[in-house]
Amino acid sequence: MVTHQHPDIQKPNVCEAKRIRLISPILHIGSEVQRLNPFEYVQTSNRVFLPNPEFLAKALKQRGYLEDYITAIENRESIVELLENAFGNNWKGAKTPNGEPIFLDGFINRKWPEEQVTDLRPMIRNGMGQFYIPGSSIKGAIRTAIAYHLLKHAQQYQVHQAHRVSAIEQTLRQKLQGNGLSKYNQKRLDDQLFEKSLFCDFDLTYQGKAIRAKLGPNTDFMRAIHVSDSQPLVEHKVANKQGKEIPYNIPVVAEVIVSSHFPGYKAKYRASIYAEMVRKVRTEFTLSLDTEMLSWFSHKQGMKLPFQSVDDILSICQEFAQGQWDFEHDYWDDIKTNPKAMDRNLDFSQIREIYEPETCPYQLRLGWGSGMRGTTVNLLLPDDLVANIRDVCGISAPGFEAPKSRRTVVGPRGDIKYVPGWVKFKELNKEC
Numbered sequence: 001m002v003t004h005q006h007p008d009i010q011k012p013n014v015c016e017a018k019r020i021r022l023i024s025p026i027l028h029i030g031s032e033v034q035r036l037n038p039f040e041y042v043q044t045s046n047r048v049f050l051p052n053p054e055f056l057a058k059a060l061k062q063r064g065y066l067e068d069y070i071t072a073i074e075n076r077e078s079i080v081e082l083l084e085n086a087f088g089n090n091w092k093g094a095k096t097p098n099g100e101p102i103f104l105d106g107f108i109n110r111k112w113p114e115e116q117v118t119d120l121r122p123m124i125r126n127g128m129g130q131f132y133i134p135g136s137s138i139k140g141a142i143r144t145a146i147a148y149h150l151l152k153h154a155q156q157y158q159v160h161q162a163h164r165v166s167a168i169e170q171t172l173r174q175k176l177q178g179n180g181l182s183k184y185n186q187k188r189l190d191d192q193l194f195e196k197s198l199f200c201d202f203d204l205t206y207q208g209k210a211i212r213a214k215l216g217p218n219t220d221f222m223r224a225i226h227v228s229d230s231q232p233l234v235e236h237k238v239a240n241k242q243g244k245e246i247p248y249n250i251p252v253v254a255e256v257i258v259s260s261h262f263p264g265y266k267a268k269y270r271a272s273i274y275a276e277m278v279r280k281v282r283t284e285f286t287l288s289l290d291t292e293m294l295s296w297f298s299h300k301q302g303m304k305l306p307f308q309s310v311d312d313i314l315s316i317c318q319e320f321a322q323g324q325w326d327f328e329h330d331y332w333d334d335i336k337t338n339p340k341a342m343d344r345n346l347d348f349s350q351i352r353e354i355y356e357p358e359t360c361p362y363q364l365r366l367g368w369g370s371g372m373r374g375t376t377v378n379l380l381l382p383d384d385l386v387a388n389i390r391d392v393c394g395i396s397a398p399g400f401e402a403p404k405s406r407r408t409v410v411g412p413r414g415d416i417k418y419v420p421g422w423v424k425f426k427e428l429n430k431e432c
Helices: 053-062 066-074 080-093 135-152 165-177 183-200 310-334 349-354 383-393
Strands: 016-027 047-049 108-111 202-206 209-211 225-227 236-239 245-248 250-261 267-289 297-299 338-341 344-346 406-410 416-418 422-431
Touching: 016 310, 053 066, 053 080, 066 080, 135 165, 135 183, 135 225, 135 267, 135 310, 165 183, 165 383, 245 267, 267 310, 267 338, 267 344, 267 406, 310 349, 310 422, 349 416
Parallel strands: 108 250
Antiparallel strands: 016 267, 016 422, 047 108, 202 209, 202 297, 225 267, 236 245, 250 267, 250 406, 338 344, 406 416
C-alpha cells in the first residue's frame, strides 16, 4: 500500500517492530497475469516448466525454429513438440547461445494432477522470479481485520452511530430495495459506509502543532503500520528436533475444485482450476508500528484507536480469523458427500476434519480461499442481506447463503485435501 507523506510531517524513528515467521499448509497469491497461455508453460507427467521467454526465443532462433514458435504463440498452441524437435528429449536442460538455462529452478513446479493441466493460474513472483507474499497483501488483510474489530466492538471504541453495523445494514437494505447498489458504485460503497470514518477522519497533531491535511492517505492511521514483503518462498529443508530434514516452500501445480451445493446441501462443482501454489510455506516478514506517529491521530468524532502495540494488532487478526473459522466450520459441517458429481467423488471429509477444532489455529487468511467473508466485514451482517448483496453485485444465486462456492485443493493422490490461504504467525524477536 503506497501513501504520500504530507510535506510538513517528517516520519519519526520511534517504532515497535517484530519479525514474524509465517507458515501455511498451502497458499496461492494471484499475479497481475490471471492465466497463462499453453505456449507459456510446458508439462510432463510430474513437472510443469515455465520457460524464460526471452531466453527461449534466442535459443529457438539459433536453431531455426523461431518462426514456428511465433506461429504457436499466435495460435495459442502447446510448444512441447516444438521443444522436442528443436532440442531433443533433453529439452529441459536447453540453454541459450550464451549458456543461460531456459528453464530456471524457480520456474519448475511439481505436477500433482494426473490429467493435463489447462488454464494455468500463475502465482505472484518478485523481480528475481521467486514466489513471495507482498506486504500489501498482508496489510490489506490486517486492515479488514481492524475494520471488523472496530465495528464488532463499536461501543467500546465509541464509533459514531452513523457508522455502526445497524446503520450500515439499514443503508444497504435501502439501496437494495431501490436498486441503487450496482457493480460500479459497490467499489466505493465501503468508503461511504464506514471506511473513511473509521480510518481517515482524523485530525493530526505533530510536536504540539495542528497539521492541516486533506482527508485521505495522510490522515489514515494505517500509515503507522508497515508490513514488509516476505522473504522469497524458496524451497529448502529444515532439520526438526529428531534431526530429520523437512522440506518447505514446495512449488506445486495443483487442481483447485470450485464447489458449491444443491438446496439439500448435496455437494456439486462447476469446474476445476489449475494453479501454481506453494505447499508447506515457511517464510518471514516484519510487522512494524510507528508508535509516535500513532500518537498524532485524534479522531474528529471521538473514536478510540483499536491498538497501541503490535501484539494488539496480532490479537485483532486472531479474532477475525476465528470469525471466519466458525463460519467455515458450519458450512462444511452441512455439506453432504456426493460420489457421482459429474464423474467425480466430491468427498469433503478431510476438509471437515480440518475445521474440527473449535479454536482457530491460524491468525489470518491470505490470497485464494479468503472469499467474500474474509475480505469484507460481511461476517457482521445478517445472512439474508449478504446473500442479497452477492445476488446484485456478484453472481446471482437466489435462496443460497453467501458465499455459496468454496475453493479446495486436490492432493497428489487425487483426494480433496486442503483449504488454501490459512496462515500462522510466530513472533521471532523484537526490533526498534
